[in-house]
Amino acid sequence: MSTTYRAIDWNRQKRRYDLTLVVLVALVFLSFMGVSLLRSTHITAETLLIRGSAVTALLLLHVILAIGPLARFDPRFLPLLYNRRHLGVTMFFLALVHSVFATVQFHALGDESPLVSVLTAYRQDYNVFASGGFQPAHFPFEPFGAAALVILFLMAATSHDFWLRNLGAGFWKALHLGVYAAYGLLLVHVAFGALQSERSPAYPLVLGLGFVVIAGLHLAAARKEARLDRAELGAEQDGFISVCRASEVREGRGRVVMARGQRVALFRQQARIFATSNVCRHQGGPVGEGQIVDGCITCPWHGWNYQPEDGCSPPPFQEVLETYNIRVIAGHVWLKATANPLGTRCAGSLVDDR
C-alpha cells in the first residue's frame, strides 16, 4: 500500500487508459444523441441529456461488471482491470448527470420539494395490495434509481487506496461489492421505468441480454474457482500435505494450490520454492497467478510486491502475506497447511530437477 497518497499516480499507461475511456464515453454519448436527433426531431435537449447519460452509464456498468470474470478466464484482460476504478467513477458521474437533470426536469419548480417528489410523486402505487395487485406498469421506478445512485456515490467517493487503507480491506471490499446491488436496482429502475414507456422490443432485449451475459460470466468464473477449491488433497505426513509436483511450479511463476480449504500461492525463484497466502493485501487479488518480478512476488491485479522468503512488501511498504513452511521431497511439494505468524522468514525448499 502506498505510504503517501496522490489523487491519481499518472503514468503513460494510465493516461492512455483514461484518454481511451473519455473518447469511448464521448462516442457512445454522441452516437446516442446524434441518432436520437435524426429519429426524433422534436425531442428536447434535456430529454436527450437524460437519456444519453443513462444509456452511456448503463453500458459502461456492463463493461465494468464483465471485466472481473473475463480476467479470471484470460489474464490478457488484466490491463482493463488495473484502472477499473476510473470506469466506476466515470459511471457514477454519468449517473449523477442523469439523476440531476431528471430530478430538475420532472420534479423541480412544483409544489413539492424535488427530493421528496422523487420518492412520493405517485405514492398510492406503492400499495401493492391495492385493487389490481402489483402492477409494474404503475409501480414507482424513481426510488430504485435513487438508491443505486447512493451506492454508486459511496463507491466512487471511496475508490482510492487512501480509503482502502483507512476503512480496512474487508469493509472496503464489502462496500464495493455493492456494485451488484446497484446493478440490480438499476435493472428494476429501467424495467419499471423506460421499459414501460418504450414500445420497441429492442429495449427489454438489450437489458435482458446484458443481464444474461453478466450473470453467465460470473457463474462460469465461480464454477472455475469452485473446481480449484474442490481439488483433492494429496497424502499427508507430519502435518505436511503433498500439493503438486515441483516441476509444475515454473521458475519465476506462481501456482495456486489448495490446502485444507485455503488457497496458497507457490512460487519458484532461483531453484527454491516458496509458499505464501494467495490473497493480496491490497484488494484480495490472486497472488499465485502473478509472477516474480525483480525478486518480488507480484500480484497480477495491481502489481503489489511481496518478498518470497518472508511475505513482506519491500520497505517502505508495510503489507505482509503469511508464509507457509514447505518441503520438496522426491520431486513433490509438501506444504504445511498451517500458516506461519506474519513476517516469519522461510528459506523455501531447494528443488533438484535433475
Next chain:
Amino acid sequence: MNDDFYIGYLEKAPSSLGRWTRRVVLALGVLVVGLAAMLAARQTPAEPGTFEFGIQRTFEGVLHESPLPMLQSVSSNGVTTHYLLVGAGKYGLPAFARGHDGQRVRFHGSLIQKGDNVMLELNDEKSFTPLGPAASDNAPGREVIGEISITGELVDTKCYFGVMRPATGKIHRACAVRCLSGGVPPGLLVRQGNDASVVILLAGLNGRPLSYEVEWAARRVRATGKLKSQGAHLVLEVARLSLVDDERD
C-alpha cells in the same frame, strides 16, 4: 518476467499485450457505440410542440377563469384566439392573475403551442395590467358538441402542448403529477391509430373545479360529460371521471 505479464504502474505494457488490448478495446467500442445508436433509433419519437422559453410577447384580451383559465384575444385582422393560461414552472394560473374574470387584461407571456392548441405562460407579474370590464359581446364563445364518454391518457396540458417532448407515459408521470397538483389544467389524450391524437381539456361541471386524483396522471381514465368547443380547444365538462382498470381498454 514473461512477455505478457502486465504491471499497470510501469510506463509501458508488454507490446504483444498492448496489441491485444487495443483490438479488444476497439471491438468493445464498436459494440457499445453500435448498441447506443441502435437504442436511440428504436426510441418512440417525441411529438412536435413549441415552448418559447425565455421569449416574452405582449398579449391582450378578455380573461375567463371558468371553466378553465383562458385569454380570449382578437387579433388586428379580427381572428379570435383562446389561449389556455398557466403560470411559470409546474403551476396553473398564478395568483396575481386571478380575480379578473371577464375583464380585459394585458401581460407579457411565453407562447406554448401544439397544433391549434395554444397556451400562454404568465411569467411576469409586473407586466400584468387589468384594463377594466370587457365589452358585453365578449362572451367565452363556447359551443356544445354533445354528451360523450371517452377513454384516454390523463396528461398535464402544459408539458403536452410543448414544454416537454415527450410528455406522456410512465417516465413523465411524476412531472405530470407535479403539474396537475400545481393547478395546470388536465387533458385527456385520445389516440387514434399510431399518428392521430387529440387532447380534450377536462373541466368541472358548471364552473366548479374538477375533482380527481392527480396521481392518475399518465394512466388511462374514462371521462363522461358534456363536450364543448372553445376556440380551437375541446373542453369536456366532466360529470364522471374514473381510472380504467383494464388499461388495454
